Amino acid sequence: MMTGSPDPGDWALLGIEPGASADEIHCAFRKNIETWKPGALATYNLMEPEERQERLAAIETAYEHILASSQSTEATVPANLPTPVMHGAGPTAAAPDRESAPGDYLRYLRQRQGMNLKDVERRIKINHVQLEAIEEGRPDLLPAPVFVRGFLIAYAQLLNIEDPSGFAKAYLKDWPQPG
């Protein structure tokens, strides 16, 4: 499934200029989630709950589009990036299941691409401790799911996983919702 490329509206939705740096993109995403998440003081009773959910989804989609495009143009992406198709895996490394063990799946792909957590941190500006918590599936060490979904989309996109937002959704399916 194609994720689509960003149009001017995607950038506007996050409040950044087209061509903003990866840092600015992540920062804008987090600030937007902070502003629009359910219960945020900054947008208290500005809109109906359904409208809020739509807006959060739109922010996520815009973020995903922008990340996808910025990665395809990023010079630091190695040209020989392996695809996430698992049947080519070596005999010692059986691929974890994407559905039942998404954290292990992320770690597996990362290692196959020769990156450590610090490499990933440098690339997508998400702290390596949080990345590790994502791979280990530790909600207790991570912020609210609305943020983690963004982390997951960015991480999945870096690893060339198909349908990053679908992956993020599946990953968070059984997570505790904040009270």
Added chain:
Amino acid sequence: MEAGISRSEPQVWAVGGGKGGVGKSVFTVNLGAVLVRRNLRVAIVDADLGGANLHTLIGLDSPRPTLADFLERRITNLEDVLLPTGIRGLSLLSGARAMVQAANPKYAQKEKILRHLCNLPVDVVLLDLGGGSAFNVLDFFIAAHLSILVVVPEHTSVENAYQFLKAAFYRKLQRVQPRAEVSRILKDLMRRKTELGISTPGDLISAVGNFAPEMAVKMATALKGFKPTIVVNRVQLPRERDLADEIARASTTYFGTPVSAAGWIDADPLLVRSVQERKPAVERYPGGSFSKAMMRIANTLVLTTGL
């Protein structure tokens, strides 16, 4: 109300909040006292008719004359109602003793007041508006060159601020062409806004564009001239410092028109003391956190308006 502004006329800055008790009056007095240090002549105007108390904050007990004398035509020139405050360059137009009927002037009267305000021999007119979103408050808010919205980090205040902003946007659009048939169209659209999916001023303009494209263009232009800015007062927690930025960002994307952030003010016990002492905090406690915040905000506002 769309006063034509020449260089010699003062800039009118309105201070609203949609809610009482958020610190509009204290903000106004202190902003005035900071601005005069830039060699600007400033008039602070107590437009909270029926609930006026700027004079009290500045240390005047029962000021004479007041806006009431102008509204009741005992004084023809608004300039003659200006009172010295004891602070060089800062004068006060008191709203004390203004009757309740004066608190709800007719549109023509408001236009007259604004016309006179724009003839005052000052550089900046600071309008301290009352709480609530009544037309008498909104009309001054939307006519100003700069519309400052004071919010405190409480749900009720944020909620009122958005109600106020929404009402201000719609009022601004309504005043574009206050002809009867136009206002009927608008009223009809607003009544059916849920059904038509109108939730922002941008949506309303699009809806109008369907049967009155010229008017839609005018409305879009009017909206561009209305640029509210957010100040968050009485900040206690570090994360509340981001609130002005967040409200500005949310408003800009939600309403589809730029809303800016002018900054935040930390809660400061010295401010409470200055109110008890009936002197502006920026004069009395210039080193306090409130005073420092006011200087920062004044800087931002001067830059925003190119004063």
